[in-house]
Amino acid sequence: MDLQSRIFAVSRPSPELLKYYVLTSFLAGPLFFVPLIYLYFRYHTMQYSFDEEGISMKWGILFRREIMLTYARIQDIHLTSNLLERWLRLARIQIQTASASASAEMTIEGLHEFEEVRDFLYSRMRGVRTPATSAQPVSAQPSDLASALREVASELRAIREHLHR
Amino acid sequence: MSARETILDALRVPPEPTAPPGSPPRVFRAAPNFLKLRMLQWAGTQLLAIAGLAFAIFFVARISQTDLPRPFIWLLRIGEIFGIIAVAARFVFGWVIVRYDFELRWYMLSDRAIRIREGIMTIREKTIALANIQNISIQQGPLQRLLGIADVEVKTAGGGGGGSAEPHGKGKIGEPMHVAYFRGVDNAEEIRDLVREGVRRQRDTGLGDPDEVHEAPPPDLDDAVAVLLAEARALRQAMSAA
Numbered sequence: 384m385d386l387q388s389r390i391f392a393v394s395r396p397s398p399e400l401l402k403y404y405v406l407t408s409f410l411a412g413p414l415f416f417v418p419l420i421y422l423y424f425r426y427h428t429m430q431y432s433f434d435e436e437g438i439s440m441k442w443g444i445l446f447r448r449e450i451m452l453t454y455a456r457i458q459d460i461h462l463t464s465n466l467l468e469r470w471l472r473l474a475r476i477q478i479q480t481a482s483a484s485a486s487a488e489m490t491i492e493g494l495h496e497f498e499e500v501r502d503f504l505y506s507r508m509r510g511v512r513t514p515a516t517s518a519q520p521v522s523a524q525p526s527d528l529a530s531a532l533r534e535v536a537s538e539l540r541a542i543r544e545h546l547h548r
Numbered sequence: 549m550s551a552r553e554t555i556l557d558a559l560r561v562p563p564e565p566t567a568p569p570g571s572p573p574r575v576f577r578a579a580p581n582f583l584k585l586r587m588l589q590w591a592g593t594q595l596l597a598i599a600g601l602a603f604a605i606f607f608v609a610r611i612s613q614t615d616l617p618r619p620f621i622w623l624l625r626i627g628e629i630f631g632i633i634a635v636a637a638r639f640v641f642g643w644v645i646v647r648y649d650f651e652l653r654w655y656m657l658s659d660r661a662i663r664i665r666e667g668i669m670t671i672r673e674k675t676i677a678l679a680n681i682q683n684i685s686i687q688q689g690p691l692q693r694l695l696g697i698a699d700v701e702v703k704t705a706g707g708g709g710g711g712s713a714e715p716h717g718k719g720k721i722g723e724p725m726h727v728a729y730f731r732g733v734d735n736a737e738e739i740r741d742l743v744r745e746g747v748r749r750q751r752d753t754g755l756g757d758p759d760e761v762h763e764a765p766p767p768d769l770d771d772a773v774a775v776l777l778a779e780a781r782a783l784r785q786a787m788s789a790a
Contacts (some may be wrong), residue, residue: 458680458704459725462673469560469671479725481680481705487725495555503677505661506568509680532772539779542784 389496391433395480399471403493406467431491438478438504440489450489454507456480456520463488472521475493478502556646559668562654568675570660576739578785582732583650590646590692594639601635645669655730657739659746663704664728667688679750680704682708684743686736698736702728702743 404422408415430443437456441449447470448455458481474497494500549557569572610620648668656663662681665673672756682705688698706726730739 419724455569458706459674459676460674461725463670465670466559469562477725479704479706481707483723502569505675505677508677529772532769532776536772536776538780539776539783543783544780546783546786546790 386499386503390500393494393496393500394431395435396426396429396431396474397495399473400429400493403468403471403473426493429493433503438489438491440491452478452480452489454504455509457504457508460501460508461506462497473497475506478504486525550779552651556648561648561668561671565654565663565665565673566655567752568656568658568661568663569677570658571604572657572658572662574742576655576730576733576735578653578655578732579695579734581697581734583646584645584651585691585695585697585732587623590642594642597635599636601631606629650732652691653731655733655739657742657746659749662728662743663729666731676702676704676728678743678746681743681747684740684747686740688736692732695733696730698737700730702730 389448399403401423402506404418404426408419408422411418411499417453425442428447430440431524432439435451438449439453441447457478459479461477461479462474468474472495476494476497478489478493479489482488491497491500559788563631576583587672598713605628608624611624649666652668653666654664659678661675663673663675670729681702685703686698687701692698704726733739
């Protein structure tokens with residue numbers, strides 16, 4: 384399978400993400416169940432979908448959230464991983480557009496194939512992608528303009544010759 | 549296995565980052581003086597911590613001579629031991645972090661993108677397409693100036709008031725996402741020029757539509773305009789002669 388079809392097949396985070404969520408919840412100490420409940424449902428409802436146009440990601444049961452990004456609008460992609468994530472072979476892909484928010488627009492987490500996803504996104508994002516070739520129909524116009532200018536020139540020549548006579 | 553390999557393996561530090569898209573990248577590294585600066589900062593912090601600890605020990609020694617209840621004094625003693633362990637651990641751990649943080653940073657520059665990898669505990673790998681860069685600046689503090697190093701800052705569009713972006717800070721996780729630094733390099737001017745050169749070669753402004761393409765007018769058009777101009781001039785001369 385090529386890179387694109389492999390990426391398009393991604394829809395759920397790896398089970399290691401749930402382990403990561405459980406471990407990080409215990410950082411909250413005696414209140415560990417508060418993040419744990421939220422993260423448990425976040426893991427179980429998290430859904431990715433990659434298509435031709437962009438990525439969408441959704442999660443949540445009570446408060447649902449869905450984020451959609453177009454590849455062409457992506458500006459920076461950062462790969463971040465802390466020690467715990469690396470032990471679980473995970474990393475976060477933080478995606479930025481040119482918006483005014485300080486945090487990432489979308490954080491893709493829980494994928495073992497993060498490097499591949501990152502490279503795929505890079506090949507599609509703004510500035511790296513080869514420029515669109517939509518300029519083709521537009522270039523018909525200048526030659527129209529050129530012939531019109533030539534016509535004006537021949538018109539002027541006719542006036543000049545008329546003047547000589 | 550050497551100590552170095554054991555540490556890096558335990559921290560699961562991935563190998564050197566792969567090259568960013570575009571031509572084979574030029575790889576820049578932090579200058580040796582950057583390590584000196586970091587060591588200096590580390591030494592300063594440790595000195596303060598040790599001074600604090602010495603004061604605490606002195607305080608406990610004085611207070612245990614008074615006739616306070618015994619359990620209270622024992623509690624203080626236990627706290628003292630924990631304090632010593634914490635300071636000692638920070639001493640060693642901080643040194644290891646500073647050492648490897650210096651070694652394991654890469655600044656890559658290809659003809660299309662920049663890739664910066666830094667960090668030991670939290671590893672960040674930023675990749676920025678040159679087409680998206682909005683501005684470049686060089687920052688240098690007095691200590692850095694003495695050591696002949698500087699930070700090159702590269703920004704892309706977008707805000708993010710992620711607090712003050714501390715240039716020679718530790719590169720916290722909360723660092724603004726639209727900024728990347730070439731920290732502690734001794735050839736800041738060269739890097740700046742190379743990045744600017746690369747940015748100039750990109751065709752769009754990084755803000756317009758993705759299919760924004762600037763075409764040079766076809767030679768056909770230039771030709772036609774030249775003919776028209778010659779004709780108009782000849783006409784004027786003919787008229788002034790008449």
